[in-house]
Amino acid sequence: xSNGPQLYSDPWAKRNAWRRNPVFSKRQMFANLFxxxxxxxVAFTTYVLADNLVFSQSKKRxxxxxxxxxxxxxxxxxxxxxxxxxxxxCRVGG
Numbered sequence: 001x002s003n004g005p006q007l008y009s010d011p012w013a014k015r016n017a018w019r020r021n022p023v024f025s026k027r028q029m030f031a032n033l034f035x036x037x038x039x040x041x042v043a044f045t046t047y048v049l050a051d052n053l054v055f056s057q058s059k060k061r062x063x064x065x066x067x068x069x070x071x072x073x074x075x076x077x078x079x080x081x082x083x084x085x086x087x088x089x090c091r092v093g094g
Contacts, residue, residue: 010016022028 018024
């Protein structure tokens, strides 16, 4: 046996070598499908926790708008201390 050149070598081996590169594996391609998604999830979770735990105790926030219930809805309240937060649809301008 001689160590000479192979007679049946693939002439396209160098051209197809990129397909076997680990950067183009299915796992790596799926990991890069949504770049920055993991960082966004962590940032949003931190924001929600800080808003609910830290800032909610420091000040009491009022809603941006108040919707008054219809007179019919007020009369149907099961208990006097229960507030109904439904829009008034019985008349325009509430």
